[in-house]
Amino acid sequence: MFKQKGKLAKGFTLIEMAIVLVVIGLILGAVSIGKDLQRTAEFDVIKQKFVDQWAQAYNQYYTRVGVVVGDSQVAPVYMVDGNSVTLNTPLAARLPVNMANTGLRICEGQGYGANSVGTGDPGLSAQSLFALFDRQGIRMPPGRAEGSEDRYNYLDSNGNPAELQVCFQWNVDGTNSGSGNVMVIRGLTPDLARALDQMIDGKPDAREGMFRQQDVALNTTGTSQVPGSEWAANNTYRQNGTVPTAVGTGNNQDENRVVLLTAHYKMNQ
Numbered sequence: 001m002f003k004q005k006g007k008l009a010k011g012f013t014l015i016e017m018a019i020v021l022v023v024i025g026l027i028l029g030a031v032s033i034g035k036d037l038q039r040t041a042e043f044d045v046i047k048q049k050f051v052d053q054w055a056q057a058y059n060q061y062y063t064r065v066g067v068v069v070g071d072s073q074v075a076p077v078y079m080v081d082g083n084s085v086t087l088n089t090p091l092a093a094r095l096p097v098n099m100a101n102t103g104l105r106i107c108e109g110q111g112y113g114a115n116s117v118g119t120g121d122p123g124l125s126a127q128s129l130f131a132l133f134d135r136q137g138i139r140m141p142p143g144r145a146e147g148s149e150d151r152y153n154y155l156d157s158n159g160n161p162a163e164l165q166v167c168f169q170w171n172v173d174g175t176n177s178g179s180g181n182v183m184v185i186r187g188l189t190p191d192l193a194r195a196l197d198q199m200i201d202g203k204p205d206a207r208e209g210m211f212r213q214q215d216v217a218l219n220t221t222g223t224s225q226v227p228g229s230e231w232a233a234n235n236t237y238r239q240n241g242t243v244p245t246a247v248g249t250g251n252n253q254d255e256n257r258v259v260l261l262t263a264h265y266k267m268n269q
Contacts (some may be wrong), residue, residue, distance in 0.1 A: 042154055043195040046164070050152045051196065053141035054166050054183060055265070057133065062269045064136055068181050069168050070106045070127045078269075079170040080181045081106055081125045105184060106132070107167035108150045117186045118262040120177075120215030122169065129167065156189045156258040157235050163187050168267075177212040177264040184214070186262045190233040190244075193261050197231070200265070206231040214262040233259050 061069050071082035081104050104125040114121045129150060133140050143149035144163075152164040167184040171177065188196070193213070194204035201209030207216040207229040219229040230246035237250030237259040244250060244259050252258060 039155075039157065039191075040195070043192055044199075046152060046154060046192065047196055047199050050141060050143065050164065050166075051183075051185065051265070055267070057138060057140055058168065058183065058267055059269065060138055061133065061136060064138065068267070068269050069129070069132055070125060078181075080168045081127060081170060083127065084125060105167040105169045107165065107184075111151070111163075111165040112186055117188075117260040118214045121262070154192075157191060158252070158254055158256060158258055160257045162189060162257065162260060171264065176207055176216050176218060177214050178210070178266045181267045181269065183265040183267060184262060185265060186260070188261045188263055189258045190231055190235050190237075190261060193231050193233075193263055196263070204231065205229065210266040212264050212266075214264050231261065233261055235259075 058069060065073060067073055067076040068078060068080050068082070070080050070084070071077060076082060084104065104123050105121075106125045106127050106129050108129045110124060112121075130140070140149040144151040144153050150166045154162055154164070156162045164185060164187045167186070168181065169184055170181050171179045173179045185196075197204040197206070197209070197211045200211040203209075205228045206213040207219065208227065213229075213231055216229055216232070219226045232246050233244035234246065234248075234250075235258050236252050237244035237248075238252040238256035239259050241250055241252070241256075241259065242248075250259070
C-alpha cells in the first residue's frame with residue numbers, strides 16, 4: 001500500500017484480475033467463433049447464389065432448347081459440347097470416337113492454368129459459355145460482375161482472396177468423379193469443398209454422390225475396393241507447396257494462400 005494525494009491507493013485483487021482475464025478470454029473466443037460463423041454464412045451464400053443458380057441456368061437451357069449446353073439441336077448426342085462431335089457417321093460408330101476425344105470444357109476463358117487446381121484438367125471447347133446462354137436469352141447468375149458471371153470471389157481461411165470458376169463438360173464412362181454431364185467448379189478451398197459436399201450430398205465424401213473431387217482416385221485396400229474417400233487436401237496446405245493429402249499436414253502460414261481444388265457436380269440432364 002502507498003499514499004497518493006493523501007489517500008490510500010489500492011491495487012487489483014486476485015478476484016478482480018481473474019474476472020478481467022475471463023472477460024478477455026470470452027471476447028477472444030467470441031471473435032474466433034464470429035469468424036467461423038461468418039465463413040459458414042459465406043459458404044451458404046456461395047451455394048445458394050452461385051452454385052445453385054448456375055445449376056438452375058443449366059436446367060433452364062435444357063428446358064428451353066431441348067439439349068444440354070453446347071449440344072447439337074438437330075442431331076443431339078446428349079453430351080455437353082456435343083455439337084463439336086462429327087455427325088457424318090452412325091451413332092454406334094461415332095460414340096467410341098466421341099468418348100476418346102470429348103470431355104472438353106465449355107468455359108469463358110481459361111482462368112486457371114492447366115492442373116493448377118487439381119490434376120485432370122482437359123482442354124477447352126471452341127464454344128463460348130456466355131455466347132451459348134446469350135443466344136437463348138437465358139440470364140446467367142450475377143457472379144463476380146457483368147462479363148464475369150462465371151466467377152465468384154471469396155476469402156480463404158487466411159483472409160486471402162480466392163476465385164471460383166464454373167465450366168461444363170461431359171465425363172467419359174468410368175470417370176471416378178462421375179460419368180456424364182457435370183458442372184466443373186474450380187478454385188475451392190478444402191473447407192469450402194467439404195461444406196458444399198455436405199450441403200449437396202449430406203456428407204463430405206470426395207468420390208460418392210453428386211458432388212465429387214475431380215480426378216479422385218479409387219479407394220482400395222489390397223484387391224478390395226473400399227467405399228468413400230476423403231477430399232485429398234486440408235487447410236494446412238498452401239498453394240504451390242507440397243502435394244496435399246487428406247490426413248497430412250502442410251506448411252501453410254497466415255500469409256499464404258490456401259491450396260485450391262476442383263469439383264465435379266453431376267447434372268440431372
